[in-house]
Amino acid sequence: MSVFTMDAATRSSLLLEELSSLTDFHRSHSVEYDRILTASGFTSASSVADLPWLPVRLFKNLTLKSIPDDEVFKVLTSSGTTGEVSKIYLDKHAAAEQTRRLGATLQTVLGPSRLPMILVDSKGILKDRRSFSARGAGVLGMATFGRDHAWALDPSGAPDLEALRGFLAKHGDKPFLIFGFTYLVWLHLYEVARDNGLDLSNGILIHSGGWKKLVDQAVSPAEFRRRLQADTGLTHVHNYYGMVEQIGTIFLEGPSGGSLYCPDFADVIIRNPTTWEEQPVGEPGLIEVVSTLPTSYPGHILLTEDLGVLDGIDDGDWPGKRFSVLGRLPRAEARGCSDTYREAA
Structure with a gap:
């Protein structure tokens, strides 16, 4: 609902x-x-x-x-x-409650079922489960809404092309969820997918985290969406605005x-x-x-x-x-x- x-x-x-x-x-x-x-x-x-x-x-x-x-x-x-x-x-x-309300918000665009998921980050971001940075909290919070997770970055923070290819071979023909902070999505998913011919057309991207570095590269929100669609087939793109001080909203x-x-x-x-x-x-x-x-x-x-x-x-x-x-x-x-x-x- x-x-x-x-x-x-x-x-x-x-x-x-x-x-x-x-x-x-x-x-x-x-x-x-x-x-x-x-x-x-x-x-x-x-x-x-x-x-x-x-x-x-x-x-x-x-x-x-x-x-x-x-x-x-x-x-x-x-x-x-x-x-x-x-x-x-x-x-x-x-x-x-914040987890429940976040889930209800996301279901508006994801539907009621947990989808296979690409996390555009490294698993190393999740170290201390009691005290998280905003980035770690965001990744962990979003991870609960997906399944069969693939991490787009390896432990050193470099793109893991084989992990992405393996995920898409298994799940790419049906809807799947992608989550990442905006700059990481651009640098470590969009550019990797573009350069290696990866098909993201069945993906639903949820992203956030600021546009400063992308503006420096002359990438506006509209250009971000346009290039993702043109170069990877990804059309379902939802930015969001939120902060740790109102976690869950x-x-x-x-x-x-x-x-x-x-x-x-x-x-x-x-x-x-x-x-x-x-x-x-x-x-x-x-x-x-x-x-x-x-x-x-x-x-x-x-x-x-x-x-x-x-x-x-x-x-x-x-x-x-x-x-x-x-x-x-x-x-x-x-x-x-x-x-x-x-x-x-």
Whole structure:
């Protein structure tokens, strides 16, 4: 069943109630969060946009959690490149729920069955199962939605052409899933498939992780899709936007491409970086993401350091807001998962 069903008005009404309850819960279970809200003077909200947001960077500087230490099941870390990382604390319920909701989101484009899967990464990314980087968490999280996995990179980080050929010989004539961070997909799947005549026409690609290195190579999102189709036959391509600070919530690119969509349990607000007011369709600003999934830590309303723009409301492939990510706020820390990749020595 799709999680892209709610029009903007219905979504706003339901989210206001749920997010207000979450705000009260986190306030009563996190001393640090309560202090922040008290300092801001927040009491109540009449709209989602009035609810108090936290700067996403705050998770690099403070320990923010709404569960006792003995209930911490997993700690996730972000992919910051300056040594500062966010730490996200999950209990068993939150970890299970984020996996369930991520699965429901992906089923919209993958269907209900687990498909054979290519992971465009190296198995070495999965080292410590208690504490993951954002890249490791993303790979592990997505791996659960596939089967008969093939790793596109060998342990040294080099393309494993034989693994890809073996997978395609076995599974290439029917639908299969591909997951990888954008830059790795381009460098270690697209180029390898193009140069070796690999047929990816039955693949469904889910990818994320930033476009910085591809923009440097003059590869736009539209060019990325065009070249994959022309050179490998791959037509089912879905980018997504997400972050470890709201693990389990992803904003998925629609079938026709171009825009990202909000699942029913989440939404996006574009804010004017000077006035903090909501921006109308077509006016760029800072991206605020809201989600009902963060129950073990107060990450339900976050102001990111990413610039975006609303492309439309209730007028696309799926109901609700659709938006595009324009890039990082100037001077903001680079945090793209794929952009932290380094070639093996």
